[in-house]
Amino acid sequence: MTMAAFNISDSALVFNTYQMYLKSGFDTLKSHLQIAQARNFVSGIKLVRGAYIYVEPKRASIIHDNKVDCDNAYDAAVELLLRGKQFEGNEYPKPWTAEVMLATHNMNSVEKALNIYIQQDMSRTSITGTQKLVFAQLMGMADEITMKLASRLQAMGEKSGLGVYKYTVWGSLEDCLLYMLRRAEENQDAAARSRVTAVLMLKEIGTRLRFWRS
Template identity: 60%
Template sequence: MNACTRLSTTSATSPFRRKETPVQPVVHKQTRNRVFKELPLSDLVRTLSVLSVAALPAPLLSAIIGFVRRYSSTIVSSRILSWPIRQTFYKAFCVGENKSEIAANIATLRTRGINGVVLSFAREAKLDGHETDSVSGSEDVALKSWVASNIETISQVSSSDYIAVKFTGAGAKAVQAMQNFKYTDSTMVDGLTALKEGMFELCEFAKQRGVKVMVDAESSLHQPAIDYLTLEAMAKYNTDGSALVFNTYQMYLKASLDNLKSHLQLASTKGYTMGVKLVRGAYIYVEPDRSNLIQDTKPDTDHAYDAAVDLLLRGTHTTPEQPWTAEVMLATHNTESVDTAMELFRSRPAGKQPVQNLVFAQLMGMADEISMKLASEIKAISAETKSNDVSVYKYSVWGSLEDCLLYMLRRAEENQDAAVRSRVTASLMLGEIGNRIAFWR
């Protein structure tokens, strides 16, 4: 019996029950109870203006995205054109351009019950194909720049925050080495040596600062190398009973649940704590072989996500003598997933559990009703139980307007299918504005 078989969930007792054809996001009564009452009117108006653009018909939105991408430098250099973008989209999705802005905005999030941020540098690698195939760490300027930008990101946050790392941001040489990677070929493993050393360098700095390192998942073409590098970092830095390094699992991939199970087994065998971030996934539209790699339907992805949460929070072990332990972040904009995971976590039997703390995360500028509802629930739970074992974070980026503009355009492309969820957010915000205007109610 292999590790994937031993680490199984029992569907008959699982608390997850999904319909095969969900029609729209579930919005519970608690969510309708003025979750935005703590937000200033300026924030509500700004978010509504952003959502109004996101709700445009897909062909028109695609045309706008293409135009802005083509003329991004011109737009950014113009005060007239850049000012409205900075006041709306930039402030909605990005946390700032310098340390003082970032600190002030994170402090504001904390006053609203958000525990902190998962911070990433907005600038993305431009892979133009002109670099050579050499992966020499001493000569790879792009790799050095990647390490430096991640170290700078670590310096922007506090010990209660995370940073998000994208390995493809290390430049074309590193990307080529990742694409060539085969675990069974020592030459291909050696090809990742420079990238591994760079990863360890930023992990050392993060360890000194007490900041956790969240490695983002990317396309399945690069994921085997990402898994290898991240597990190597976990084996080195997750050995003191907590997780400094986290790996991300995209549940739209058919193999993700089995990979998670085998990685839990590996962590148990080697004696380190797994860092796990679960997402449904953002790279589904760039996968090269959709039929074999990707779940057949959206409900299949939901079932895989639910099964992974069930596995982690119900604490299925390999053997009682050799349990695995993990720190878990559930990155989701799905109300049903959040509510069920919270219920499952709170209803676990007393005693030592493999997951002691649960973290939720949503993108900054998106699904704010979920984040604010969680913040309210967590505050109530903490007051009642005197425990702080559940928290909520926002994933955000920092950088110049131009760097963040390109990030925002990519997010817009990835989330064109989120129109229904955006309408829910807009409806709740309009309701909150209505409550403030109709002061006699």
């Protein structure tokens, strides 16, 4: 396992993507945390709902039946990662640690995760759980979520282990097409968010104009 070879210091160099639209997603995540706990390395976790749903073989049997179930699975994984719960039966007495990227365009998931993280006592990393949490949205999509997160984190001042990023795909059109089509489908509700985005953009323009005039 590559993580066991490279994630042996206090931070994660190698990350694995966990796609929570798969019915097996939560159990896979849990089993990998147990391995990290047993072998004493940091888990690098990128948590997504799923990018390749239409190319999955026999999808009816392996993916969640509806979006609600998928959302619940995603939120359950966030709860496990951020609340630092020990596993049933305490199979591994040593704690597990992880660095987590939540790559999501779902504002509810973002707010839930950030609130849970803030509520946790900062000493939790010496016991078990997530020692670093960052959020990411695709370049050109869900900018209102990224801006709101950046604004909130800035208002909080320096807080170890929190961050927000924009990311982009890289490669040929053929390589990236399925990924981008999935992202576009997931963001069909973008029109409903357009008013919020427009207001935030206007506020940002106003802020920058005031800066240059001062």
